[in-house]
Amino acid sequence: xxxxxxxxxxxxxxxxxxxxEFFQNTGFKTFIANxxxxxxxxxxxxxxxxxxxDVRLPGINGLDILKEVKKLYPGIEVIIVSAHGDMDTVIRxxxxxxxxxxxxxxxxxxxxxxxxxTEKFLILQQRIKQMEEKNSLISKNLEEKIDRHLIGVSxxxxxxxxxxxxxxxxxxxxxxxxxxxxxxxxxxARIIHFSSxxxxxxxxxxxxxxxxxxxxxxxxxxxxxxxxxxxxxDKKGFFEVCDHGTLFLxxxxxxxxxxQSKVLRAIEEKKxxxxxxxxxxxxxxxxxxxxxxxxxxxxxxxxxxxxxLHRLNTLHIHIPPLRERPEDIEPLLLYFNEDFSKKxxxxxxxxxxxxxxxxxxxxFPGNVRELKNMTERAVILSQGQSLSIHDFTLKIKGKHFRSxxxxxxxxxxxxxxxxxxxxxxxxxxxxAAAGLLGISRDSLIRKMKxxxxxxxxxxxxx
Ligand SMILES: Nc1ncnc2c1ncn2[C@@H]1O[C@H](COP(=O)(O)OP(=O)(O)OP(=O)(O)O)[C@@H](O)[C@H]1O
Ligand SMILES: [Mg+2]
Numbered sequence: 001x002x003x004x005x006x007x008x009x010x011x012x013x014x015x016x017x018x019x020x021e022f023f024q025n026t027g028f029k030t031f032i033a034n035x036x037x038x039x040x041x042x043x044x045x046x047x048x049x050x051x052x053x054d055v056r057l058p059g060i061n062g063l064d065i066l067k068e069v070k071k072l073y074p075g076i077e078v079i080i081v082s083a084h085g086d087m088d089t090v091i092r093x094x095x096x097x098x099x100x101x102x103x104x105x106x107x108x109x110x111x112x113x114x115x116x117x118t119e120k121f122l123i124l125q126q127r128i129k130q131m132e133e134k135n136s137l138i139s140k141n142l143e144e145k146i147d148r149h150l151i152g153v154s155x156x157x158x159x160x161x162x163x164x165x166x167x168x169x170x171x172x173x174x175x176x177x178x179x180x181x182x183x184x185x186x187x188x189a190r191i192i193h194f195s196s197x198x199x200x201x202x203x204x205x206x207x208x209x210x211x212x213x214x215x216x217x218x219x220x221x222x223x224x225x226x227x228x229x230x231x232x233x234d235k236k237g238f239f240e241v242c243d244h245g246t247l248f249l250x251x252x253x254x255x256x257x258x259x260q261s262k263v264l265r266a267i268e269e270k271k272x273x274x275x276x277x278x279x280x281x282x283x284x285x286x287x288x289x290x291x292x293x294x295x296x297x298x299x300x301x302x303x304x305x306x307x308x309l310h311r312l313n314t315l316h317i318h319i320p321p322l323r324e325r326p327e328d329i330e331p332l333l334l335y336f337n338e339d340f341s342k343k344x345x346x347x348x349x350x351x352x353x354x355x356x357x358x359x360x361x362x363x364f365p366g367n368v369r370e371l372k373n374m375t376e377r378a379v380i381l382s383q384g385q386s387l388s389i390h391d392f393t394l395k396i397k398g399k400h401f402r403s404x405x406x407x408x409x410x411x412x413x414x415x416x417x418x419x420x421x422x423x424x425x426x427x428x429x430x431x432a433a434a435g436l437l438g439i440s441r442d443s444l445i446r447k448m449k450x451x452x453x454x455x456x457x458x459x460x461x462x
Pocket of ligand 1: 181185440
């Protein structure tokens with residue numbers, strides 16, 4: 001007995017029984033449920049370690065169950081069971097935190113391997129948990145610092161790193177980071193913050209395009225209780241919570257003009273007053289801002305204040321697109337392959353040379369994020385002993401985005417089609433579509449606005 005408890009949730013009774021037998025033989029204490037209600041009842045009563053979940057239960061979306069379970073019971077690991085050919089669901093499930101997947105119909109071998117992998121993983125997890133409970137070494141704070149590796153060997157990326165280290169050394173200068181979507185701007189902001197003397201204070205990320213205009217001022221400056229309807233208590237704004245820390249203004253180009261002048265004043269004076277209050281509060285923050293727009297042009301068009309730009313770009317770091325530094329592709333690929341394989345508890349398979357050649361000729365409109373997502377997908381889906389070019393096709397309905405695709409009509413036409421296809425394929429779920437395209441959700445929304453792409457079904461955008 002390994003002391004681990006597994007729940008199998010699937011509507012096919014015979015299948016659940018067969019699977020239960022396998023798990024029992026491996027030493028798991030096994031529970032069965034054939035409906036989601038039965039499943040939740042077991043989860044409530046038993047401290048389940050592993051859930052084997054069919055994502056195609058009648059009348060309910062298995063991915064919703066996965067999300068809910070991960071929320072209610074974050075300690076439970078989930079293996080999903082999917083139908084052959086339903087790979088988009090598998091990818092989405094893995095992104096939602098599923099540990100592994102089994103395809104129906106499957107071979108005995110597949111189940112045995114999955115169980116073995118899972119068992120090792122769960123026992124390891126239990127050990128880590130026990131260690132953490134004894135001596136809480138891995139703090140949340142430390143975890144936050146983990147995703148800040150800068151991989152690359154090109155002279156361009158080494159120059160970026162050099163500038164980032166300079167920025168870290170001078171914790172009071174403001175830094176502007178520019179570069180296309182997915183080039184790693186946020187990554188650099190983290191590296192600067194966590195390598196500077198401000199590292200023990202907050203790094204706070206604000207994306208002005210995602211805050212309602214009417215709330216922007218109070219979000220940045222805070223407010224006094226009663227200063228407007230809804231201001232039920234005093235509240236600190238971003239400038240105040242970032243005292244001694246770093247305020248990361250992401251997509252700075254989207255900041256409305258009236259806010260720009262207020263922000264400029266706050267930066268110059270290092271003092272702010274909360275909305276509805278006259279009392280001046282001193283605060284010591286550093287601003288790192290990022291954009292994928294050309295701010296100079298926006299200044300010319302009078303959409304961005306020149307004086308604010310001068311304040312923000314004391315140090316300017318530009319990250320070139322990935323296609324201009326193809327020598328970074330291989331080290332990034334190796335890094336993501338290893339990192340992701342570890343995360344899903346799979347051995348790291350070698351990458352065939354063809355893959356590297358192919359990717360070095362690919363344009364990477366989504367830059368490093370796209371490469372990362374592609375690798376993630378390849379690691380999840382590959383069946384062989386190595387990753388081959390077949391694992392790396394970015395498939396969007398009716399089109400294969402391969403390096404050797406020589407005909408590219410116009411870039412924007414292609415982009416529009418890709419966006420439409422991705423949205424369609426993901427049932428208009430914007431998060432999923434952005435993931436498929438290898439861009440952030442914010443970028444997707446910006447592009448949808450730019451090309452006037454509307455959600456044509458009645459779903460609420462998610
Ligand atoms: N040189 C790098 N080494 C390792 N990981 C990287 C590198 N560059 C980018 N990444 C990873 O790629 C992903 C995208 O990077 P990031 O979010 O920083 O991009 P961004 O420029 O802020 O994009 P956007 O403009 O869409 O917000 C992240 O997961 C990041 O960790
Ligand atoms: Mg970003």
